[in-house]
Amino acid sequence: MSTPRFDELIHAPTRLSLVSLLAATEWAEFRYLREQLGLSDSALSKQLTTLEQVGYVEIRKSFVGKRPRTSVTLSRAGRAAFDGHVAALQEIVARSGLTVLPGG
């Protein structure tokens, strides 16, 4: 269990899906992410840069044969932030089931 901590950066729809995907895939390739998320090259590139700048992902550039390949993984900080955010969401949403009033 993580400490609930709402993270605006992760919350934004695209990044939530992106980080969630990364949380499930160890290293993921640029192309794979782009297709899964239905994003343009530029949109994905920018989001990855953003996430890298705050230290949530690690970006590794390598070559497959002679072609460049960009791979991404969640950093420890990124995973912690994601887990914390999910915990925060659960806390927010949990409220919605707490109260049972008559005549509902």
Add this chain to the structure above:
Amino acid sequence: MSTPRFDELIHAPTRLSLVSLLAATEWAEFRYLREQLGLSDSALSKQLTTLEQVGYVEIRKSFVGKRPRTSVTLSRAGRAAFDGHVAALQEIVARSGLTVLPGG
């Protein structure tokens, strides 16, 4: 169980908390919401108007003694959208636990 359906309107942080609160409280008063959410009058008023315009909340104005009181409740549509959105979030987040790769 609701059909997962990501709802951008509900997803925004303030409205997610707001709708979640409403989902827990039957009728809620303006003041209560404002204090729970730490919003200014205008910010809350605008969000409520937005939610009302798409039919997610019902706003009822009445008097307590001689003072006006604004009360809010989630409509059926609002609750459906909220439930659907929560289901969508769960689906997104669920992915993050699915894959186990060797060498993790």
Add this chain to the structure above:
DNA sequence: GCATCTCCTTGCCCAATAGGAAAGTACTTT
């Protein structure tokens, strides 16, 4: 009876953000 207060609502402004389009970079392939 005019000013002030409550309880919102509305208008104006601004800063932040996200994404498309397109150009740029650095190679590789044809």
Add this chain to the structure above:
DNA sequence: AAAGTACTTTCCTATTGGGCAAGGAGATGC
């Protein structure tokens, strides 16, 4: 030499959320 791959960066625009301030409609204070 031209075109393609795999991104990155720049430019632009549309949207949004919130602060601040003014409005408004009746209640209350002096």
